[in-house]
Amino acid sequence: MGWGRGEAVDGSETGWGRQAEPAPRWRALLDRARLAGRGAEHHDVDHRAEETPAPPPETLPRRAAGTGWTGRAQAVARPADASFGAEPAYRVEATYRVEPAYRVDPRYGGEPAYQAEPAYRAEPEPRAEPSWRAEPEPRAEPSWRAEPARPPEPGYPEPPPRGRGTASVESRYALLDGGYQPEPAPAESRYALLDRGRYRPEAHPVPEPARIEPPRIEPARVEWRAPEPETELERAAGVLRRELGGPRVLAFANPKGGVHKTTATVLAAATVGSVRGRGVLAWDDNELRGTLGLRAGSARHARTIRHLIHDLAQIEILEGATLLEHLDDYLRHASDGSYDVLAGEESPRFAQRLDQFTVKRVLELLRRTHDVVCVDTGNNVESPNWRTVMQAADQLVVTTVPREDAAFSADWMLDLLHEEGMGELADNAVTLISCPTPGRTPLQDDLERHFATRTRAVAVVPYDPALETGSSIEYHQLQAETRQGWLKAASVMLEPFAR
Known part of the structure; x- marks a missing residue:
């Protein structure tokens, strides 16, 4: 037929060496409708086609063979069913041209494959608050910063005089103090327990200062009182x-x-x-x-x-x-x-x-x-x-x-x-x-x-x-x-x- 490329109608390969898609069913039904509409003038041709069996289709050369085959496609007749001999074999009209295979426009760029968005970055989990962090132990003031000694309060033993000796392991200022080891505070001192981190407020309640409430000022109230009846003497003086x-x-x-x-x-x-x-x-x-x-x-x-x-x-x-x-x-x-x-x-x-x-x-x-x-x-x-x-x-x-x-x-x-x-x-x-x-x-x-x-x-x-x-x-x-x-x-x- 002089087409640049051939297309198989039913189970053939395309000119590009790939299997063609089978012809849709609706196209065969359309062809039958066209044949039925031609009337009596094609009836003889159809009978001749029924009487003479169609030669087997020639094998189309593949593109890989490099034959350069071009031509029109031949209709392939269905083999006759022995049990149903009344219906003639389907024959494609000689003038019917098979549409070339659908050619995908090379310029058409298909949509790229869906690219999944990067994984949703969830907000970092909140960091658990650290357990209650005890305040650092107050550092004892070195001896050179210590306030001058105060007279002992009555009822408390007088602390021994300070001297230089071997520093205690617990004293973090031992080197700074030159080996001075502070004497332990008396057990009754609440401040000594507080310095060592063992003070419990409930054990030593501190009285709250007295709360002085401001004086409550009542809003001024204006009360209307009926005037007392005027006496006779007041009326007489008012006249004068x-x-x-x-x-x-x-x-x-x-x-x-x-x-x-x-x-x-x-x-x-x-x-x-x-x-x-x-x-x-x-x-x-x-x-x-x-x-x-x-x-x-x-x-x-x-x-x-x-x-x-x-x-x-x-x-x-x-x-x-x-x-x-x-x-x-x-x-x-x-x-x-x-x-x-x-x-x-x-x-x-x-x-x-x-x-x-x-x-x-x-x-x-x-x-x-x-x-x-x-x-x-x-x-x-x-x-x-x-x-x-x-x-x-x-x-x-x-x-x-x-x-x-x-x-x-x-x-x-x-x-x-x-x-x-x-x-x-x-x-x-x-x-x-x-x-x-x-x-x-x-x-x-x-x-x-x-x-x-x-x-x-x-x-x-x-x-x-x-x-x-x-x-x-x-x-x-x-x-x-x-x-x-x-x-x-x-x-x-x-x-x-x-x-």
Whole structure:
């Protein structure tokens, strides 16, 4: 056929001198399918092939013989089976060309044989920790480094003197020490056992140092406690400490004499001054001979309202500290300094000079220097100074004692104020009942109920033996019950103005 190389179809050798691979079965089946499809035109050829037996195949020369044989491969017929003679022998068509043997491309490099990776190098096994290595024995200090000898402790034998001799085998410093052999430590020494490696801590317990715990600081706790209810006395003192919204004038009035107008004026000023500390004055505005200057204040001078009016024009034009300094020359002071006193004139002829205009100027001056001015109004309701004080007063205090004539005079004065157009001052007044004797009388209860209907409030102050003599009034010498009664009464007087 003119091919460069031949290929055996069934059990032959290739042109390279190696055994060819047998033809696959599927190729024979394909050939049969091709033959069956050709039809009748090949039928005769097939019968002739059956009748004429095929000559035996020629032996192909081997490549090693060097014949240079080339040609086409001949089909090899199967030997007929005696038992099955109906089927003709298989014959390869003359035009069928056998595909050349699969030739491996020499350039194709097959994958190299799998090279196993070098053996996995496992991490080296951890070295077992060596058994507990005892610390080396402490070396004994040589003699030339040894500390100076110490005096032996009581109870221990004194070691013999050191000397040079044959060194012990156990002494590693024998050569260095020049043959010095240390004496063995006493058996009781724990340090000797430790040096030799035979010390057991459990045999010689060492007491642990005392552990000092730091002081434990508790966190601050804020506890809310409900405020205790305010007592009546605390409430009264709180009222007197408040701001009053400006200077206030308290007028103590009753046309009847002997009803404690002067006593009430002094004690009210002393009570308010003891709480506020300053800015309180008591003025004796009696057109007749008043005794307020005698019962209150120190007699450091004899100046009265008359001297003040004489120099009033020069004092009115002053301001601030200069005004206080010059006005102080005309005032008297309480022994404890809690309030000031402006004494009234003792001469009856001076009453003609206290006209309405002069009283207004004095009140205006006192308001510039004091917060609370307590005025003893006297007994003449027809005098200009009495009416002027009533018109300028912020609070009216009606003083009386539990007697019918004193109560009748106070009730008549309230009617007069209503007639004079000062009904509001009368309705907002405070009735102050002073007890001149110990105990409580049935008339006092009637007076309290009566004046409670005519005035804003009724206050009762108890009897005190210090006031019975009619001499100088010292607030701190009063009984505690008396001071508490006046504290409540004073708070009632100033309560409408406290802020």
